[in-house]
Amino acid sequence: MATARVVIVGAGPAGVRCAETLLAAGIKPILIDENRRDGGQIYRRQPQGFTRDYTTLYGSEAAKARDLHESFDRLRGAIDYRPDTLVWNLTPGQLCCASQGRHSTVDYDALILCTGATDRLMPIEGWQLAGTYSLGGAQIALKNQAVSIGHRVVFMGSGPLLYLVASQYVKAGAEVAAVLDTSPLSLRLKALPKLLARPGLLFTGIKLLAQLYRARVAVHLGIKPLQVMGDAANGVGGVRFTAGNGRTVTVQADAVALGYHLRPETQLGDLAGCTMAFDQASSQWWLATDDAGRTSVKGVYAAGDGSKIRGADAAEHAGRLVALALLEDLQQPVDAGLRDEQQQALAVMDQFRLGLAQAFPWPSEQAKALPDSAIVCRCEMISAGELRRTVNEKGACEVNRAKAFSRVGMGRCQGRYCSQAGAEVIAAEAGVPVQEVGRQRGQAPVKPLSMLTEEVSS
């Protein structure tokens, strides 16, 4: 396979470092990304014409962002880069792409999925009201378009992004009404030994918190979300929660950003038939890979947050490492030193990720407490009560079965936002651990496909 056709999906830190490493070894990959520009999620580049500087956009991560962008700019002419191109489906050896209303196919011998992550969400009563966003959505609004999601914003959920996005809002001059974290301080202290694997990052986190306190933002730990208040006509009016001390508290706001860390974008791997594994620490399914990123399907690889949620720095290392694994599989010489370096760095980051999972756990217990009236699937507007009835009355104790009966996960988000929470509701109702109710199978198209799409001969 001297002229192996190598395709990378995703031009974030993982995809860019992967492309760079392959190019250094003489392989010219095709790099596909649905975004108009490179950088992926964290190092998302602003649209042409916007002129905010690196520090404004990326804060403490400015140097890394610049480095990644400059690396990409050097690569760009030498690889086959296809921005604004969605991979909407695949069959063995072939990707289906849609770009500017045109469908085309791209053949591959090796496929490297660097598809990143999206927000992980747990429903709450009232979260379907206009003005409720995911943390990622709130951040994209700011990073991409320099707009805030509201005049007075509550940030609720758990995980590092909660503090990061809240502080970015503060810095941008938005009014942050409160930061409400479901995880208590005690868990963070317990996780400290693991978090100390990356003292620099831990320090960055503490600095974020300090910034919020300095800006006099109310930060509550160990809360239980009760309700996003408001009505259909006016949207979000505020948030009600049980504080750590057991009292019910109401905060007025016209927008809420919600999120519990991240979930990997695994649809393409799933469609390729890759085995998935349940990660106990974060309590979610992701692609089963070896340490270097080989999936169970020959010729299909994965790196970055689309494979394991380990953050942006890990994505860069994993991107290089997966490229080296591919070179090895192609019987090409591999720089062992470079490989060891990536592996050592990733071992430290694995430690840290376990610390994060312990400090900011996924709040599965909330699914049980969710009132019957709360909407689980926002696309199809299906309530927790309806989902529970399919478990009780129709015996649907498996995610795909419950989807067939109730429509949870059938909407345009394809279960991205609801299927994990739906699985928790099903598991709680059936009285079994969540890994036993299965996971929603991936279905094409990965994202909605316009019916104006025309075929182009490739």
Add this chain to the structure above:
Amino acid sequence: MSVQKADVVIVGGGLMGSATAFFLRRRGQSVILLERDQIGQYASGVNFGNVRRQGRFLGQLALANRSWELWKRLPELIDDDLEFIPSGHMRVCYREDEVAELEAYAAAPEAAQLDLKIYRGAELHRRFGFLGPDVKGGSYAPHDGHANPRLAAPAFARAAIRLGAQIEERTEVAEVQKVGADFHVTTTDGRQFQAAQLLITAGAWGQKLSAQFGEPVPLDTHGPQMAVTEPVPYALPTVIGVYTKIPEEVIYFRQIPRGNIVIGGGYRSKPDMLNRRAYVEPRSIINQINQMRRLLPGVGNLNIIRVWSGIEGYLPDSLPVMGPSGTVDGLFYAFGFCGHGFQLGPGVGDVMAELLGTGSTSTPIESFSITRFALPAEQRSQAS
């Protein structure tokens, strides 16, 4: 291990098996239904949902009419809502000679109950203003409609259970044989079931079991291709399908009251029978998009949000295998419904229950007999 007995053992819990179990219980027969995976998980749960009579083989309309009478009695019949709407079905075509064929079909005495009305030209485009200019004519069936396939077989199975049927999911039948007066049914996990009557409703897998009785049939498998759009305001109650001899022109759609438009047709895929999955062919989705824009030009602004397929069994003459075995007493078949068994489901259940219970049925089903594929005697002994 103890042997479980009933009057009838049914192999296969799609719509055919589930509906038959229900009607058998209403006739007081004891029933054990064995389903390899989950009730209605295959064709019966993933089909397009057309409850259409028009366009069928004329000799099948008596059965389809009987089924339609049962669809009309839902949800009372089984105390469950299958989202059946008799919203009308319109079969359209792009050529004048095809209009003539639709006319001939509408004039056939067998189709009398369908109350078909032929539309063409300006009248057609006045009544169905949303259709593209290529549409030359159409046959409107006011009583046909559509339903939600995902709900159908499980609802019939639950109703059967309420009437006392025993239903075993995740139970795969490995071997069937007749020993004396009884059928002995052995599952892959070694369980044993016995009954004086055996019904094979194993869908696309039916011939594997019929072959065990020396009655192989030339059953082929295909995966029809389905897609659905995001919801838009409910405006298209009529199910529309294209009548054509050109495979890629075949397209049909229905809008559900929630607003999504369900689409089917075009190229079919070859299912993976080992892993029991039917895949979607990307080129078929692209073809569907093209054909839909031709049929319903306004659809271009929508997005496809999900696609799927399912495993269906087809016979060379496009007719099912239904009725008594040609060789073994007490053995019955209802499988291989060639892409149009959903509408027939309740009727097949009713007819098969009648046939098993009384030895005959008032609905003509002779043309579906398995004996049409019977091998000469000497080949049969080699095959079994």
